[in-house]
Amino acid sequence: MTRLRDLPACEWQQRLSQDGLALRVGPYVYRIRSNVPVVREGIGAMYGDFPVAQVDDYIDFDIALSTRGLRQRLRDEAEFICDGVTPFERIPLGQAYAFLEWGMNWCVALHTNEYLKLHAAVVARDNRAVVMPGVPGAGKSTLCAALALREWRVLSDEHAMIPPGSRATVPVYRPVSLKNESIAKIRAFAPEAVFGPQSKETHKGVVAHLKADGAPDSHDTAPLPVGALVFPSYQPGSPQRLAPRRRTESFMLAAYHSFNYSLLGEVGFDAMRTLVAGANCYDLQYHDLDWAVDAMHQLADGGMRE
């Protein structure tokens, strides 16, 4: 298997600017084109360990983040293109990298339904996965980043992909997206952390991505069994706790965090029931990252469903 870093820089950069650079992301292949320097820099920093797709692989998402035409060039703008069409407004060049990452999430969120998809970070230890659903701002990405820097494997910071009927989750690793204060928090938590280009003034404020595929099996594609569902909430000034929660409520909350629970109908209901029945469910209320990481270690050491 060839990884991006095995290719000479001039070669992958040429692919990126011309016919497209095809990378494997979990079960999918993205072909990415860009003529924007910050995107090239970000891909170099974040995607070095990603497997490069074979020439005849099926391309799931053909995307570009490029400046097209004189008008965009003069205004320092770029646009996101998926399969030849531009679904969104133009964006300032300074946000290009964050927008590429966001657009890649959008592809999975909109165009795939073979899995029950939860808006969740997914991490694993000893080959058992913890699914952490949460709304933006719940602190799931921050916790996910911290765990990655303490030798957990990150399966995704955005999508838990559950094959219906299974108690497993399919890895779809991508760099972990951090916003605003979380960036400084993670830098302080682990000074050696590797970040991609920072995008300012996006609709989410400042955004930067963390390279979180340090675990040797980060790009394995085999599904992992889900041992626990943890619902994180970042709450400064409140007591910290990791407490079991009822399965029935967890079911409802997980369904709320799903992108396609209702779309899948009965299949979605059965998939969610199977998932929740097979996992222990917890609330994790935290404000201190070291405490939260310790709590997760304890959970991994005995709080997960066999």
Place this chain on the structure above:
Amino acid sequence: MSYLLRDALIEPSGVAGMDNAQLACLVAQARNSRLLASLAARLAEAGVLSQLPGAAQRHFDGATLVHEKQRRDLAYDADLVRKALATRGIPLLLLKGGAYIAAELPVSHGRLITDIDILVPKSDLPAAEAALNTQGWASPPISAYDASYYRRWSHEIPALHNARRDTTLDVHHNILPPTAGPTIDAGLLLRDRREVSPGIYTLSYRDMVIHSATHLFQEGEFHHGLRDVWDLDRMLRDFPARDPSFWDGLVERAALLQLETPLYHGLNYAQQVFKTPVPAEVMAEAQSPLRKLRKPLMDFLYLRAFRPDHPETRLPLTDTALYLLYVRSHYLRMPLHLLLPHLARKAWMRRMDQRDGTTQ
């Protein structure tokens, strides 16, 4: 690679021999044309879908799931609407995609819908709106100008949205705005309606075709253009078998509704794009000397508009053609003495909004 989508829809068996690059291109063209689930249905019916590599199959299956979800939702919502209208003695008549699905016609296989379109007699509009309000369908606040525009010049009321169901209902009292050239007697459409399940109606087969063609050729945007031509193809292949006299009265019916021109275009482009069999005498009957004279220009414009929005299929001058069709759609809908003040007013309002910083 070019126009894979059309070939695949016409002759699905060819898809079995495609390589991954061709399949990905086909999926993209179909997705951009809102035809991915329709193509999935076509491939499944031809026994081809299960032969495709899993990586491609899952994209078709994903679109099929979206279609199935819409079908479930439609059944539920149509029933709510039917009950609400029934309290005022108004029958539910579905139009377009909703009608195809409710009538379980082959054209509905994989058909994606966005809104539910219904037709009610104009005199029943206030009662219908009041009844629907009680079931949670309400129009979001719009400016006084927009509201009066709808009431005076439109063939529909502002879209009604149901927040709990997250569905949108377009209530029409006619199939063209009163400002468009032909004045259609909606009573004719309502009189010939067909009951497809207890209390749920669609237009007659002929009127469905005429309406679909009319809708397509009055539209200014063509995201669904090819999809609408595909609808016509499916119906024109299916209806003659259901009603042996389908072709006989078709042009006559369109003439009665003053919609011969859109019908002619519909038949012409279904034939040109999807090789739809249309009896020569029907084509001859629908064609007038003026339509014949205009055909080269119309072909130039529409055959561009009906291509998938995809780099492999876009023809030169597509943007120009789309712009001209957009302009055309405006003057088809409104005479200039109404259109120009309206556009000026809208432009002015947009400008004021921007200055106030109130645009979203």
